Amino acid sequence: MLQYTFRHLKGFGAKKEAELWRAYTFTWDDFENAYNSQLSLFEHTASFLQESRLALEAGDVEYFATSLPHQEHFRIALTYPEDTMFLDIETTGLSKYYDKITLIGWSIGTEYGVYLQGDDDSEFRKALSSAKAIVTFNGSIFDLPFIRNEFEDIRFPACHVDLRFMSKRAGFSGGQKVIEEQLGLKRSAKAAEVDGLKATLLWHKYKWGDEKALRQLIVYNHADVEGMKVIFDKVAKILLKNYQLPTSKITLPKFAKRRSKINWANKKTDKPDGIVIRPYGGKIGPLVFLDELALPKQQGLRVVGIDLTGSEGRPSGWCFLNHDLAETKCLGPDEDLINETLKVKPDLVSIDSPLSIPFGRTSVDDSDPGRHEFGIMRKCERLLKKRGVNVYPSLIPSMQQLTARGMRLAERFRKLGVPVIESYPGAAQDIMGIPRKGASLDYLSKGLELFGVKGNYLTEQVCHDELDAITSAVVGLFFWSGKFEAIGNEEEDYLIIPDLEVDTTNWLERKVIGLSGPIATGKTTAAKFIEEAGFAYGRFSQILKQMLIDRGEDVNRETLQEIGEKVNKTPGQRWLCTQLLKMLPEQGKLVIDGLRHPEDHAFMIESFGPAFMHAHIESSESVRTTRYVADGHSVEEFKVACNHPAEKDISKLALLAHRTIRNNGDLKSLQSSVDEIAQ
Template sequence: MLRSSFLHLHGFGKAKEEALWKRGIRTWDDFLAVWRRDMPLLGPEARHPDLEQSYSALRRHDVGFFASALPRQEHYRIALEYPQDTLFLDIETTGLSHYYDRITLVGWSFGERFGVYIAGQDRVPLLEAFASAKALVTFNGTMFDLRFIRNEFPDAIIPPVHIDLRFLAKRVGLTGGQKSIEQQIGLVRTEAKGISGEAAPVLWHCYRRGDIQALKELIRYNHADVEGMKSIFDYCMKLLAKRGSLPDRPALRFKKLKSKVVWAKAGQLNQPYAISVAPWRDDDTAYFSLSDLSRQIPFEDVPIVGIDLVASESKGTGYALVKGQHTTTQRVFSDDEILALVQQHKARLVSIDSPLSLPFGRMTVFDDDPNREEFGIMRICERQLKRRGINVYPSLIRCMQKLTRRGMELAQKIRSLGIPVIESYPGAAQDIMRIPRKQAGLDWLRLGLAEFGLTGEFLHVDVSHDELDAITSAVVGQFFWAGKYEGLGTAEEDYLIIPDQHVDNSRWLSRTVVGFSGSIGVGKTTAAQFLAREKGFVLVRYSDVLVNILRQRGQKPTRSALQKLGWEVHTQHGQRWLGRQLVALAGDAEKIVVDGVRFPEDAAYLRESYGPRYLHCHIECPAEIARQRTQDAPREDISAAQALEHPVEQRVDFLQNLANKILNNQSSLGEFYAQLESL
């Protein structure tokens, strides 16, 4: 076919090439013969076609020359020139994400030979196949197979010629996935019939659990994919020739170079083209379990709630309580029911499968938002997941708008109880943890959660997929609590939490963050200053953020001005905004003390920011003693009694219910300091 190609010559385009073919000029030899005959008529200005480089490259089998000279969409011509050196290749993986999933096997065919690389076995034959190939043929390899190959085999020498049949088929009017195109061209599979691409990860999971026949079935399925590509390639050539894009239909038929699966004989090691299957050796450290997390931080007394939220209260939402390894689930409906259960179970953390924030710049969830055009419908975290190969709906696509609204409202209600809330995405978590998704069957998802280390009735009785997803959301909460997580997105949009078993969580587990709450005059500032002075804590105050704002406005930071601004921030921006500013002031300090926790939302945000290392201390003392102390303190523009009536002080007493430790400051300063020493 290369001898019939003229596109790589100076001055030749597709129309001119096809015109030559129609005139019967099918090869370089034909062309040179016509040139010599007609040259006297063309005059001295005519340019001689320099075909010597082409002849020389063909003699040397210099594929790189033609790969760079021919347009990429015409690289199939090189495969036609070297059929025995054309590598048809297909991979199987644990899932669709090139970022989180892994290759389970790679099948390839050279001519009539079929070879397989199985994860964990010798990779040299596969690398040798790549190195010896002159052309590579895949289906959707540009977007899928080669991304995985380059991740896991960075030393693989990928041929410069890659024919992606997905795009070649589209060029001749064949669209859809490989199985769909096979049906369109009338190809009927004789092996691995009825197996879909979604079933391939399940077969691998079966093999990992001891089913060798499942691996054989996966290999047969992969082989059928590879052979199917040959038929699709041939059919594309037929249509290209019919429309004049080739001089003739190629005599070669790749489907006639049919390969077979050859199983190795008993005792024979896996060879490139004699395939040996052996029982799975469970030495893969990538599969993380609850026991791995529990070695770093105990979970027995940490109740974590997972919620797989739906948009309407009339439909059942999945609810799971995970305490250590013990798990219970149920379906719930109203927000009030959820709030009652969260409080009844004394949840330390709530993990919700629902968008809990808007894209930066958006004002509402609906399409009439005036900022929709500028800021769109996707958050940063969703874009990141998309880039990693995990499909996720934009938070403000029309079908998600009501769910996003309910999620945001529910999260705010839970945080107003002082309970931290994170956003999780069970599908992504299942991919990362290599647990088969519910689309593979609920039994597989149930088994994956059991292998992670969870126990409960869900293993023995039928539960809904919503409840199983709620369990996964709670598991994400366990990863978060242990510091084994990645926060996708930005602080402004709030982070989407996904597990990351490879992250170094030593800093997360070693930091110490203390927050003091209590009424005016109980000694919050005294306590914070003691830890800063005697223990080296970095002291930050919510009032520090407010003072900076007042100074920018040119106002004096009096007690009344601070309270007025504090309420303005609370009602217009919310305590989470104020919390972000406070955490930014603290920076990367190893030891932090926070003076002036006033709202339950403050405690929730600090717990979301610092996890189990946040220690909430509530200080008590008799009102009369506190009043006396405020009278002895420097004068303010309003009295302590007046300040206590302000709305910013009205939820302080509720914070006692959230405290890890309650301190009593009614005796001497020395006794109070002794209590602080015990922290």
């Protein structure tokens, strides 16, 4: 075919090549014969033709791949049909960041070869090194980047033909199977029942003991490889005809006639060297197990997972996960979700729903004035998309109602002092190495069971929302153990996903103490004792004090209470918590003085997980009054300060605290109590 090609010559484009063909100048020889008397005028072209002949004789594919437009590389494959490799991979999913290759199938000539995850890759490398051209479907975006990511020093031929884009130029669009159907190609029944999603499930089945599943996966892969040959033949002919090359004048090779077969090994015959189906030799089940997470087993970790729906009229999946025991339900209205959650007194709530909107937006609606400037996607969604994880933008029309509901629900939980994280079960399942619900509910259940979760879902029929609620709760376990990644930013908050490789040392060994209590219980004195034990000190009033100074206002208890109440409403208590943490070291031990609202408690757990201890200090009213008066105030001033709206949530914090310190004695007694929690 390359002898009919002029596009690699300097100064020859598609138009000029078509003019030559219309003038019956089809080959390099035709060109020289037609312009023999004028070759002195085409000296440069004649030189290129001589180089081309030498390159063709030497099989120098790189010469043509470099000089031909990339979309014309199919001409190289047509020139070297016996040295063209058709290649297709199977993977655990679509993300090059999280997923792995399970199988590589290829065909050169009439031979079909397979590489399986964990096997020796020498045969694949040998076949690849012998190929002059490689043909894939969507391989430039999927197959080849996956292979480069997993195989060190891999080298591909200079010529790569991506049939997805080649087919589009010929008028065909869609996936490979869609184009095969348009061309009238029918697959065998065993291969036809598999699609990309089921292919990932077949690998899970094989890993978990079903060797027939691997056989079917290979059959499916072989059908993909052979289907590409048919597509190539049809599309190449159409393109050359469109280019006005009379294909009746030349004989094009037919890749479909070079059909390969699967050579299965059979110990009972003389075919021991074919494809062998062996039991899976790697780690069986998920990539990580619950027992491998550093979790408090004695008292247990209580996590509620919610797979939220956009409407209170549609049931949401709800799961209470008590360490490894899951209880699931389907619940409708927000009140039911809140009440059932509060009953089980969770350490953490994990919600499958966007819990924020893109920074700069003020509402979920398309009428929002920032719609065009700030878009519909948050940073976490853009990052997951970049990593190849399928995720919906938080503010596409179909997600707006869900996002609004998720934000409302999270706010209500946090105002009650319940910490909330955002989770995405689909991404978590991909990272854990278990099937998503779209692949198989049965194997999703099996994956959760193998991970280590027990519960009613194993014996009773549950819906897919309940299984995703379990997964949301499991993300809470990863969060608590430190094996997580928080993706997003401060303005939009963070989405929590498992991270199996992260170093958890700082997360698990750090200590952060938060102090709450009524006025004059000795919070600041206790905090100073803790600071002396090596903790960095932070106090909410430090932020409020600076705000007053910046405004030129007096700084006293009354003005601090007033501005604290205003900040609690707008921009909000979480904003104040964020500003305080910015003042403190990112590493090391911390003591935070002056928690005043349940949201403070929730925020600190969301920020520090198991490292955070909330200590509530109490004293009798008479002792507190005496201390306040001794500090230069009146009894009436004490009553006014205690009754200020900024102090209204102190009693709620007492119910949320992990420890209670009674401070009715002297400083020595207080320091002794503080030393216990600071150790």
